[in-house]
Amino acid sequence: MNTRQRVNELARDVGFDLVRFAGPEILGEARAATLEAHADGRLADLGWMTEDWIERATDPQKFLADTKTVVLLAIAGHAPDPVQQGDRTRGRVARYARGRDYHRVFESMLRRLTKAIREELGGEARATVDYGPLLERPLAARAGLGWLGKSTMLLAPGFGPWVLLGAVATTLSIRPDAPLRKSCGTCERCVVACPTGAIAPDGGVLDSRLCISYHTIENRKAIPRSLRSKFGDWIFGCDDCLDSCPVGSGNAGSHSDFVPSTAEDAFPPLAELLEMDDVAFRERYRGRAVQRATRDGFLRNVCVALGNVGNLDDVEALKGALGDGAALVRGHAAWGLGEIARRHGGGGEMIEMLERRLAAEGDGWVGEEIERALVVVREHMRQSLEDGSVS
Numbered sequence: 001m002n003t004r005q006r007v008n009e010l011a012r013d014v015g016f017d018l019v020r021f022a023g024p025e026i027l028g029e030a031r032a033a034t035l036e037a038h039a040d041g042r043l044a045d046l047g048w049m050t051e052d053w054i055e056r057a058t059d060p061q062k063f064l065a066d067t068k069t070v071v072l073l074a075i076a077g078h079a080p081d082p083v084q085q086g087d088r089t090r091g092r093v094a095r096y097a098r099g100r101d102y103h104r105v106f107e108s109m110l111r112r113l114t115k116a117i118r119e120e121l122g123g124e125a126r127a128t129v130d131y132g133p134l135l136e137r138p139l140a141a142r143a144g145l146g147w148l149g150k151s152t153m154l155l156a157p158g159f160g161p162w163v164l165l166g167a168v169a170t171t172l173s174i175r176p177d178a179p180l181r182k183s184c185g186t187c188e189r190c191v192v193a194c195p196t197g198a199i200a201p202d203g204g205v206l207d208s209r210l211c212i213s214y215h216t217i218e219n220r221k222a223i224p225r226s227l228r229s230k231f232g233d234w235i236f237g238c239d240d241c242l243d244s245c246p247v248g249s250g251n252a253g254s255h256s257d258f259v260p261s262t263a264e265d266a267f268p269p270l271a272e273l274l275e276m277d278d279v280a281f282r283e284r285y286r287g288r289a290v291q292r293a294t295r296d297g298f299l300r301n302v303c304v305a306l307g308n309v310g311n312l313d314d315v316e317a318l319k320g321a322l323g324d325g326a327a328l329v330r331g332h333a334a335w336g337l338g339e340i341a342r343r344h345g346g347g348g349e350m351i352e353m354l355e356r357r358l359a360a361e362g363d364g365w366v367g368e369e370i371e372r373a374l375v376v377v378r379e380h381m382r383q384s385l386e387d388g389s390v391s
Helices: 003-014 027-039 051-057 102-121 134-143 190-193 211-220 241-245 279-282 289-293 295-309 312-321 327-344 348-360 362-389
Strands: 018-022 068-077 125-129 165-168 233-237
Touching: 003 068, 003 102, 018 134, 027 051, 051 348, 068 102, 068 134, 102 125, 102 165, 134 165, 190 241, 190 348, 211 233, 211 289, 211 295, 233 289, 233 295, 279 295, 289 295, 295 312, 295 327, 312 327, 327 348, 327 362
Parallel strands: none
Antiparallel strands: 018 068, 068 165, 125 165
């Protein structure tokens, strides 16, 4: 058995679904595109993605000296939708984040593979998932594991966009695989499916400033008001462009660690999430990707989702969030209350609630959010009085 066959066998034994090999050359096209995105501001506040980081992440030799091969590895990540029960207002969590944090799953698998490469085959090896300074998607496309779709996701035959990627750079010399001669053709489903227009009309370019996944996971600030109503019930990540993709058609299956244990892992009741303090948040999401959002960011997302899909039964939960210790949560709770009033009615009690909070509020931005919510509720009341309806 030659080296290529043995590495493939070792990777399969560890549990990887797909294995391909790429050469160590600089990713010139990916480097230029990422630097352009950085210059245009399309990387939003991902401050760690500096020009220097991009230069390093597109050169496997800077990831591991004397790299001769990059092994691209994938595991399936299409976690199923559990059956929802009850009539409580629920949010949605992206499929990959419904079970264990995929970083931890990958890290364990990659440690076993790199150890085998070093000890059995005598090569140096360094591994990474998406947190490391190595752009794994263009490398995976170079290796023929899939092709870069219009959504900018890697599309693997039989799996579509439902793959999670890792890479191992090694000093072993292994014949590389050829890129696939495939493309999305005229398909534009992901472009159409994106609620915020984050994908360019022609595809292939993603603006993080408009992306629901970016805002619900990476953004530590307020979600832009112009985008909030487009987030629907997403509270961590977004699968809209992936769900729309016909490649794989959602039949990829999922690694067992990503399968949700209960419906609450995929579609948690929103009101109860607003009761979590830092300790409860860490305990509930221990070992899960949701922790990346932080407690305050996650509850911010919950308030936005309630504003979009909540009803009058959810007002009490938002009232509690209006007094939260984090300004980020209080401001979005005010927005959520205004949106529920816009769709279901508000009334004098909601106005009184918001006015009391405004009088006690010491944060200027939160005060602006409360004032905007009051405008919405008062306008609804005015229209209700003119129509003779009861709010």
